[in-house]
Amino acid sequence: MLAEHGPIEAARRLVLARDPSYGLWRLKTLRRLHMSVEMWVLLPWYKPLFDDTVRKQAEIKLRQLDVDVEAELDRLVRKLERPE
Template sequence: MHPGDRNDQEYERLAHDFEDHLRHGYRYLVRRIGYRAKAFNEMVTMHGGVGAVQRLLRGRDTSEGFARLWETNMLQHSVEASVLRPEYEPLFTDDERATARRRLEDHQFDVDGFLRQVG
């Protein structure tokens, strides 16, 4: 299974699980810090979870949502952290995963510690 194989049933199941993960995280952040990411929700609805995150990762800079999560010490709930979760590795390219890791590390997030916790 790899990101380009859009007809693969396992890929589709995993992509659906990833989108559920994103939506669950969104609801958690609304309750926890009152953060309503309307534009992100619209992107997910329009492009699916994987497509929305790929668009965010192609951006030169981090998103407004990333900044908000960094300010509230909640980067473990960022899309960048979600991309690095081992169970979602097949959905993203090595370059996308490297971008996610770099953004987190640039903001002093302990990526390896996070991966030990979720792995």
């Protein structure tokens, strides 16, 4: 998908797919949501790349998996702003 559509369109397609992917569910069970496309789409510095529909769908999918989106996003932002 990346080779065919590029990173932004690939991310958009994954997020807009009807149901949460197996990969997203698996990342949640592994406590690795910081690696999910859905979380990265919500990062503030990528906001110009994705419209509100894509960002809202990313949030919906995460909430379907009982994710505290604000807390997870805050953790990810803090981690990325202060690399180890």
